[in-house]
Amino acid sequence: MTTSSQTTTAPADLDAYWDAIDVELAAIPAAPESEASALHSTEHSTTYRVKLTSIGPYRIEIFLSIPDGPGPFPALLLTPSYGSVVTPPSYDDRMRYVAATIRYRGTRHADKPYAAAFPGLLTDGIEDPDRWKFRGIFADTLRAFEYLVGLPMVDPEHVAINGTDAGVIVAARRSGVSALSVNAPFFYRLADLYPIAEAYPFEEINDHLRAFPDSVHAINRTLAYFDPLHHAAWVTADTLVSVGDAGAPGGPEWMAPLIQALGGAVEQYAITHEGQTDYDAVDRWLAQQQGVDPRPRMWMPQDIGPWTANSR
Amino acid sequence: MLAALSRALSLEELVTIRGLARDHQTSVQRPADFDAFWEAIMSELADTPLEPTMAPVPHRSTEAVEVYEIGYTSLDGVRIGGWYCRPRESWATGPYPGLSIVPGYVSEPTLPKSWAKLGYAAIGVAPRGKLRSHQQFNPGYPGLLIHNIVDRNTYSYRGFYADAARAIDFLLAQPEVDPARIGVHGSSQGGALTFTTAALRSDVITCGAAGAPYLAGFMDCAALTHSYPYEEINEYLRLYPDREDAVRSTLEYFDCINFASNVACPMRIYVGLADDVVPPETGYNLLNVMPGEVEMIEYDRCGHDAGIYWEMPNVEVFLARHLEPALADAGLHAQQTQG
Numbered sequence: 001m002t003t004s005s006q007t008t009t010a011p012a013d014l015d016a017y018w019d020a021i022d023v024e025l026a027a028i029p030a031a032p033e034s035e036a037s038a039l040h041s042t043e044h045s046t047t048y049r050v051k052l053t054s055i056g057p058y059r060i061e062i063f064l065s066i067p068d069g070p071g072p073f074p075a076l077l078l079t080p081s082y083g084s085v086v087t088p089p090s091y092d093d094r095m096r097y098v099a100a101t102i103r104y105r106g107t108r109h110a111d112k113p114y115a116a117a118f119p120g121l122l123t124d125g126i127e128d129p130d131r132w133k134f135r136g137i138f139a140d141t142l143r144a145f146e147y148l149v150g151l152p153m154v155d156p157e158h159v160a161i162n163g164t165d166a167g168v169i170v171a172a173r174r175s176g177v178s179a180l181s182v183n184a185p186f187f188y189r190l191a192d193l194y195p196i197a198e199a200y201p202f203e204e205i206n207d208h209l210r211a212f213p214d215s216v217h218a219i220n221r222t223l224a225y226f227d228p229l230h231h232a233a234w235v236t237a238d239t240l241v242s243v244g245d246a247g248a249p250g251g252p253e254w255m256a257p258l259i260q261a262l263g264g265a266v267e268q269y270a271i272t273h274e275g276q277t278d279y280d281a282v283d284r285w286l287a288q289q290q291g292v293d294p295r296p297r298m299w300m301p302q303d304i305g306p307w308t309a310n311s312r
Numbered sequence: 313m314l315a316a317l318s319r320a321l322s323l324e325e326l327v328t329i330r331g332l333a334r335d336h337q338t339s340v341q342r343p344a345d346f347d348a349f350w351e352a353i354m355s356e357l358a359d360t361p362l363e364p365t366m367a368p369v370p371h372r373s374t375e376a377v378e379v380y381e382i383g384y385t386s387l388d389g390v391r392i393g394g395w396y397c398r399p400r401e402s403w404a405t406g407p408y409p410g411l412s413i414v415p416g417y418v419s420e421p422t423l424p425k426s427w428a429k430l431g432y433a434a435i436g437v438a439p440r441g442k443l444r445s446h447q448q449f450n451p452g453y454p455g456l457l458i459h460n461i462v463d464r465n466t467y468s469y470r471g472f473y474a475d476a477a478r479a480i481d482f483l484l485a486q487p488e489v490d491p492a493r494i495g496v497h498g499s500s501q502g503g504a505l506t507f508t509t510a511a512l513r514s515d516v517i518t519c520g521a522a523g524a525p526y527l528a529g530f531m532d533c534a535a536l537t538h539s540y541p542y543e544e545i546n547e548y549l550r551l552y553p554d555r556e557d558a559v560r561s562t563l564e565y566f567d568c569i570n571f572a573s574n575v576a577c578p579m580r581i582y583v584g585l586a587d588d589v590v591p592p593e594t595g596y597n598l599l600n601v602m603p604g605e606v607e608m609i610e611y612d613r614c615g616h617d618a619g620i621y622w623e624m625p626n627v628e629v630f631l632a633r634h635l636e637p638a639l640a641d642a643g644l645h646a647q648q649t650q651g
Contacts, residue, residue, distance in 0.1 A: 038551060039547050039548070039551060040547060042550070083418060083419060083420065084418075084420060084443055084453075085418035085419075085453040085454075087418070087453070087454050087540050088454075088540075090538075090539065090540070091538035091539065091543060092538065108452060108453055109452070117443070118420040118443060119372075119420075119423065198425075198426060198647070199426070199647045199648070200422060200423060200647070203423075203425070207371050207372045208371065210370075210371045210372075210373075210374075211370070211371035272613075273617070273621035273622075274586075274611070274612075274613040274614050274615075274617075274619075275584060275586075275587075275614050275615030275616060275617035275618075276584065276586035276587070276588070276613055276614060276615035277586075277613045279615060
């Protein structure tokens with residue numbers, strides 16, 4: 001297994017490709033439509049469902065949560081993961097940040113007219129970078145970021161992105177990101193990963209190639225536009241990169257090109273695979289960057305009430 | 313209290329504040345008509361024609377595994393979708409042990425190709441409300457957990473549990489499946505469905521492996537976490553505090569702790585002692601009422617991952633010991649189970 005050198009090179013028209021997305025976005029008003037959600041609001045924060053228009057035009061939705069109080073508050077954008085369900089930001093993020101999650105095109109509540117299939121989304125249009133669904137999904141993510149940082153209660157000095165490596169492209173394409181946490185590679189070196197992966201969702205690409213074996217070059221060409229490696233130099237945010245096991249995809253050798261390419265100060269976190277240990281480490285780093293208290297995720301009965309365990 | 317919790321808790325601190333997970337006393341009570349309630353549902357299900365369909369999916373099939381997109385009819389006539397993966401005869405000869413891989417709360421059913429490569433005839437089921445099974449029932453996510461939560465006769469999990477149990481009928485309808493070797497496995501909601509299926513189909517289930525079993529001690533868990541999905545219950549009760557008794561009454565008919573006493577087959581349970589999504593306490597409440605052989609594994613500092621990084625090989629060995637797939641010793645491995 002080769003884990004130390006990347007095989008993709010930046011397309012010659014990379015900037016033009018992404019500039020065109022920005023031009024499309026700029027030409028489409030976001031037309032925000034915000035509705036408070038009593039169900040998802042707490043004693044600490046108010047959550048809204050906000051509809052926004054992205055390129056297409058396509059109507060997407062974000063969960064936006066705002067802490068109670070005068071603000072300004074640090075902001076946190078959670079980058080989309082691969083799945084049909086998007087939930088509101090976690091309770092503890094809602095306490096500390098103006099936080100947003102994105103129901104991007106194809107996911108539930110943003111599935112009209114396009115309902116993404118899982119599996120299926122990853123290869124929908126993959127042979128053409130102008131037709132790959134992730135072109136629109138990245139535009140949705142950029143649109144959500146623009147809306148988030150434009151809110152008056154957001155502290156513009158403390159804007160963070162957390163989640164998959166999609167955050168690298170957002171931080172490269174937009175100014176104002178102060179902290180970036182990359183927990184899991186998805187688009188980074190995807191052209192290197194799928195040939196050696198049997199697990200879904202990456203296996204979707206191998207499935208596609210079984211049906212269309214001649215499309216490998218077209219697929220790799222598309223993936224190159226979206227490889228965070230080719231965007232990393234434009235990132236100025238302080239960045240935390242979580243790194244997996246040596247010798248494996250996501251390990252130090254695998255991640256080294258991205259880490260070297262990132263333009264901001266980079267720290268590495270060695271994943272322990274103890275889920276809560278790893279969660280707490282990232283949370284602590286983000287909290288420090290954002291000037292808020294870290295939050296462990298083990299809750300005490302006193303925090304929840306009034307219904308308590310063993311209340312009978 | 314919230315301000316005081318500004319750093320990660322050590323296991324010792326956690327134990328000091330919440331007590332040992334294994335010592336947790338459940339508030340769940342078993343309704344007197346619990347078994348009758350589910351016998352009526354399963355009787356209705358048995359009277360419903362299965363109407364199985366199988367469509368080959370050549371591009372997702374490999375030299376080792378044939379993949380089919382499948383469908384069957386479940387409770388209330390709802391059509392359920394999913395995936396069926398079986399070894400090619402050239403890869404492993406039948407009959408094959410059957411294995412149902414049951415999904416987590418937000419995830420879509422996986423294609424169990426990696427299990428089929430090990431020698432299982434494996435089904436990845438999409439209970440109602442999941443993509444491929446949401447044309448007739450679609451409460452949305454978040455939302456499934458609280459859909460009709462004050463009425464046990466229309467609560468979302470009434471049909472959802474039945475759909476997972478019915479997947480076993482689909483497996484049994486396949487001539488290449490050995491009916492004496494049927495297993496079930498999943499994590500989080502998949503862990504819950506492992507329990508409910510093992511209880512509702514105790515006549516045929518050989519063994520089950522359940523990670524971070526969700527839907528056990530609903531109200532106890534909601535009182536121990538602000539993480540989704542249980543937070544859905546907290547949100548609901550914040551809006552409708554007067555419905556707490558009705559909610560609790562409904563949920564006792566769907567609580568895995570009440571199913572667990574009907575699970576007689578060998579089971580393996582694994583939990584993360586720092587799981588914020590499914591508090592580990594209720595894993596021990598399951599253990600305490602199970603009449604059969606149980607292996608209970610706990611992983612310190614692991615969260616909802618339930619130690620899967622270390623546990624996955626053990627799950628493979630456990631299932632292979634009871635189900636004897638043809639290629640258990642071939643050095644192959646299943647895709648890591650996610651909740």
